[in-house]
Amino acid sequence: MLEVRALTKRYPGVLAVDSVSFTALPGQVTGYLGPNGSGKSTTVKMITGLLEPTAGEILYRGRPIGADLIEYRRILGYVPEEPYLYPHLTGAEYLELAGELRDLPAATLHAKIDALLGLFSLAGDRHSPISSYSKGMRQKILISAAILHDPELIVLDEPFSGLDVQAALVVRSLIRSLAGSGKTVLFSSHVLEVVEKVCSRVVILHKGRAVANDSIEHLRDLMELPTLEDIFAQLVTEQDPDATARQIAETIRR
Amino acid sequence: MNQRRQFRALTHLFAYRFFDTDIVSMRGDLSALLSQLAALLAALSVALVLIVAPKYAGLYHHLNARQIRAAAWSDPEFLISTSMAVIGVFTLLLWDALFPDRRDCLMLGAMPVRVRTLFAAKLAALGAALGMAIVAVNSASGLACPFLIVPDATGPLSAARGFAAYWTAILLASLFVFWLLLGLQGLALHLLPHHLFLRWSSLIQTAAFFGVLTLYFLTPPLATPQALAAPQNRLWYALIPSYWFWGLFHVMAGSANPALDALARRALAGEPAVALIAMAAYALAYARQLRRTVEQSGIAPARRAVLPWTALARLFVRRAPERAIFAFIARTVARSRQHRLLLSMYIGLGFGYVFSQIAYVLYHYKAVPYGDSEGRAQTALGIPLILLFFVVIALRVSFSIPVELRANWLFRLTDSFAGGAYLDATRKALLLFALAPVTAIAAPVYLALWPWPRALGHILFLAVFGLLIIELALLRFAKVPFTCSYLPGRANLKIMFGVYWGVLIIASELITDFEHRALQHPKSYAALMAVTLTAWLIAVWRTRGARAEVPTLSFEEQPEPAVVALGLAGRLN
Numbered sequence: 001m002l003e004v005r006a007l008t009k010r011y012p013g014v015l016a017v018d019s020v021s022f023t024a025l026p027g028q029v030t031g032y033l034g035p036n037g038s039g040k041s042t043t044v045k046m047i048t049g050l051l052e053p054t055a056g057e058i059l060y061r062g063r064p065i066g067a068d069l070i071e072y073r074r075i076l077g078y079v080p081e082e083p084y085l086y087p088h089l090t091g092a093e094y095l096e097l098a099g100e101l102r103d104l105p106a107a108t109l110h111a112k113i114d115a116l117l118g119l120f121s122l123a124g125d126r127h128s129p130i131s132s133y134s135k136g137m138r139q140k141i142l143i144s145a146a147i148l149h150d151p152e153l154i155v156l157d158e159p160f161s162g163l164d165v166q167a168a169l170v171v172r173s174l175i176r177s178l179a180g181s182g183k184t185v186l187f188s189s190h191v192l193e194v195v196e197k198v199c200s201r202v203v204i205l206h207k208g209r210a211v212a213n214d215s216i217e218h219l220r221d222l223m224e225l226p227t228l229e230d231i232f233a234q235l236v237t238e239q240d241p242d243a244t245a246r247q248i249a250e251t252i253r254r
Numbered sequence: 255m256n257q258r259r260q261f262r263a264l265t266h267l268f269a270y271r272f273f274d275t276d277i278v279s280m281r282g283d284l285s286a287l288l289s290q291l292a293a294l295l296a297a298l299s300v301a302l303v304l305i306v307a308p309k310y311a312g313l314y315h316h317l318n319a320r321q322i323r324a325a326a327w328s329d330p331e332f333l334i335s336t337s338m339a340v341i342g343v344f345t346l347l348l349w350d351a352l353f354p355d356r357r358d359c360l361m362l363g364a365m366p367v368r369v370r371t372l373f374a375a376k377l378a379a380l381g382a383a384l385g386m387a388i389v390a391v392n393s394a395s396g397l398a399c400p401f402l403i404v405p406d407a408t409g410p411l412s413a414a415r416g417f418a419a420y421w422t423a424i425l426l427a428s429l430f431v432f433w434l435l436l437g438l439q440g441l442a443l444h445l446l447p448h449h450l451f452l453r454w455s456s457l458i459q460t461a462a463f464f465g466v467l468t469l470y471f472l473t474p475p476l477a478t479p480q481a482l483a484a485p486q487n488r489l490w491y492a493l494i495p496s497y498w499f500w501g502l503f504h505v506m507a508g509s510a511n512p513a514l515d516a517l518a519r520r521a522l523a524g525e526p527a528v529a530l531i532a533m534a535a536y537a538l539a540y541a542r543q544l545r546r547t548v549e550q551s552g553i554a555p556a557r558r559a560v561l562p563w564t565a566l567a568r569l570f571v572r573r574a575p576e577r578a579i580f581a582f583i584a585r586t587v588a589r590s591r592q593h594r595l596l597l598s599m600y601i602g603l604g605f606g607y608v609f610s611q612i613a614y615v616l617y618h619y620k621a622v623p624y625g626d627s628e629g630r631a632q633t634a635l636g637i638p639l640i641l642l643f644f645v646v647i648a649l650r651v652s653f654s655i656p657v658e659l660r661a662n663w664l665f666r667l668t669d670s671f672a673g674g675a676y677l678d679a680t681r682k683a684l685l686l687f688a689l690a691p692v693t694a695i696a697a698p699v700y701l702a703l704w705p706w707p708r709a710l711g712h713i714l715f716l717a718v719f720g721l722l723i724i725e726l727a728l729l730r731f732a733k734v735p736f737t738c739s740y741l742p743g744r745a746n747l748k749i750m751f752g753v754y755w756g757v758l759i760i761a762s763e764l765i766t767d768f769e770h771r772a773l774q775h776p777k778s779y780a781a782l783m784a785v786t787l788t789a790w791l792i793a794v795w796r797t798r799g800a801r802a803e804v805p806t807l808s809f810e811e812q813p814e815p816a817v818v819a820l821g822l823a824g825r826l827n
Contacts, residue, residue: 048667049666049667050663050666050667073667073668076667078663078667080663082660084658084660084661084663085658085661086582086586086657086658086661087658088585088586088589088590088657089582089585093581093585096578096581097578097581097582097664098664098668099574099578100574100575100577100578100581101574101575101578101579101664101665101668102574102575102668103573103574103575104574105574106574129589145664
């Protein structure tokens with residue numbers, strides 16, 4: 001179980017995350033939602049140990065993650081928001097790097113790499129440098145690298161970015177399947193339809209604060225709204241989208 | 255559409271892109287960078303004056319009139335070939351920016367800009383950069399030297415003629431190298447399929463870099479009236495362009511020597527020929543490159559390449575995280591253009607020194623009797639040492655320059671620190687990419703040249719000393735190579751080149767002197783080896799101690815400042 005307690009991150013002059021608390025349970029997909037700049041990625045970076053919180057605690061299995069960060073990272077799989085990869089490596093070499101850094105046995109690692117590249121339709125491009133990959137191909141490499149070591153805790157930050165329809169369907173099903181096998185999945189995304197379909201519960205963030213933390217069913221009942229999109233709009237949207245669109249159209253006509 | 259406005263914007267963009275690399279970081283300030291580069295080249299020009307001028311000013315009292323007159327014959331060749339070498343290196347630094355790349359094509363291709371505007375802007379930016387370089391590198395030498403090196407200058411008129419001759423020869427010689435390299439890339443673009451060009455371009459660049467340095471340092475010293483008269487030298491004069499422009503200078507300055515006249519004619523015929531070929535290849539390749547870059551992906555699928563060091567890594571690097579970092583280092587060194595260029599520059603300097611030493615042995619000792627063979631041996635001893643210094647420093651400096659910094663999260667989230675994997679992998683990379691090749695090249699040469707006990711003694715010392723240098727390079731090294739941000743200026747070439755060069759030359763002279771004496775007495779040799787081994791063991795102990803003190807790996811060169819300025823100063827005005 002991943003437990004986030006009063007997590008806060010303050011940059012000079014900016015409060016990026018303000019006392020956020022939630023729990024992600026094994027066997028469930030926890031959605032983490034919020035508009036741009038709400039602090040989602042900052043929270044995710046703190047959960048992965050890439051950023052130090054200003055205040056608050058992150059516990060995994062009841063222990064602060066900082067107590068043994070190396071051990072915590074061994075059971076962590078992470079797909080970052082942006083597909084930052086080493087462009088001079090090939091897809092296969094990148095996965096080899098990720099697997100060896102995680103100390104996977106060579107035979108297992110290479111078998112897994114072959115299989116994952118094949119399943120993600122990247123076998124033909126395995127020896128091409130990542131610099132020549134499309135955004136979707138890079139995303140597939142990131143997802144493969146995140147699950148290569150069969151992690152217990154999986155943190156996905158916008159994993160559908162750039163994926164084609166077929167791959168997106170595969171990944172959606174994969175997320176459910178990973179949770180079904182008892183893993184803890186934290187899923188941060190803007191794609192509300194997908195979140196609604198795969199997540200058991202959601203945390204909605206607005207201006208660094210958690211404004212909702214509940215199961216989707218319960219939120220629907222509580223707010224008497226039919227979809228997650230409506231709930232999201234009610235909780236965090238400050239502008240009328242139609243009015244904003246009209247203003248943009250008027251601006252470019254000037 | 256205002257094409258002039260587009261032209262101005264694009265010229266500025268292209269000029270910026272010439273220098274937009276981490277090696278010569280500019281922090282977005284083009285004029286500041288150009289000023290720094292110009293200052294660097296001007297400093298070189300001042301150094302040239304300091305090399306050439308003192309003998310004419312009578313500072314060398316032991317030189318007689320005949321020697322000074324001979325110097326006036328040969329010094330123009332030195333100045334011309336130096337300018338050619340500098341402009342050659344400068345052009346090779348701009349290599350990747352000579353033609354539009356994928357980013358240019360994708361971003362500018364969608365804009366309402368004509369190809370001819372793009373082409374003109376690129377040419378203007380190139381011309382500005384090249385002009386700045388030629389003027390800067392000759393700024394001091396071009397003002398002082400023409401009045402010193404013109405033989406038989408009798409008055410203001412002949413001095414003015416010498417000045418014009420000097421600048422014409424320098425300008426044409428510098429442009430000749432530029433055209434040659436531009437044409438080389440243009441022809442490669444035409445002759446090679448696009449995916450092969452992408453793969454081989456940096457190899458051609460590196461080869462040309464070493465070609466320029468080799469030609470500069472190993473050109474035989476033939477700028478004398480006696481050499482000019484010798485029939486056996488005709489081939490050298492025909493092949494080496496710096497002699498053509500040297501001939502042109504003397505003819506323009508008033509010499510009536512028919513041999514010089516022939517060289518001048520070669521310069522005047524060669525210049526337009528190479529310029530024409532280069533311009534044609536460039537203009538044709540430009541439009542073609544725009545289309546091909548957009549049509550094709552960056553690099554076509556390749557076969558799996560099993561490089562020798564990958565096999566070596568599997569042999570010598572057992573732990574998986576260590577092997578991962580070792581392979582990452584090897585692949586980055588082999589594939590990152592930016593790092594390869596940096597390595598080429600440092601190693602090229604090392605080779606430059608080595609070549610100058612070889613040339614010294616070849617040309618200086620040729621007429622010296624056998625009694626000076628010990629001097630020759632001492633010179634030869636220093637060659638692999640200095641090369642090793644430069645290769646280790648080149649790798650160590652390149653390790654501090656990141657490759658795709660934002661991708662380092664992978665190392666931050668995994669076990670690269672555990673058990674010192676980063677340090678062991680880096681040490682093994684230095685051993686395999688620096689010490690092993692230098693020793694492997696040096697060993698057969700010394701075994702062929704010297705009696706085997708002496709050769710073996712030197713090779714053993716080189717190996718142990720190499721271990722010591724590597725360990726010293728790893729002191730306070732708490733990062734995975736290529737993954738840590740760096741502060742522009744920390745690996746600043748204009749400072750580091752000079753510092754390293756000076757320290758290394760002095761250190762190598764001292765060490766070579768010690769070794770040379772030690773090799774003649776077994777006891778002294780044993781003492782030298784014992785001292786070096788002890789120093790190495792102390793360095794290993796210090797490196798391990800330093801590792802234990804480091805809580806975690808460094809991925810940021812500079813911690814966040816305690817006080818952050820709001821940057822409002824400019825906005826309040």
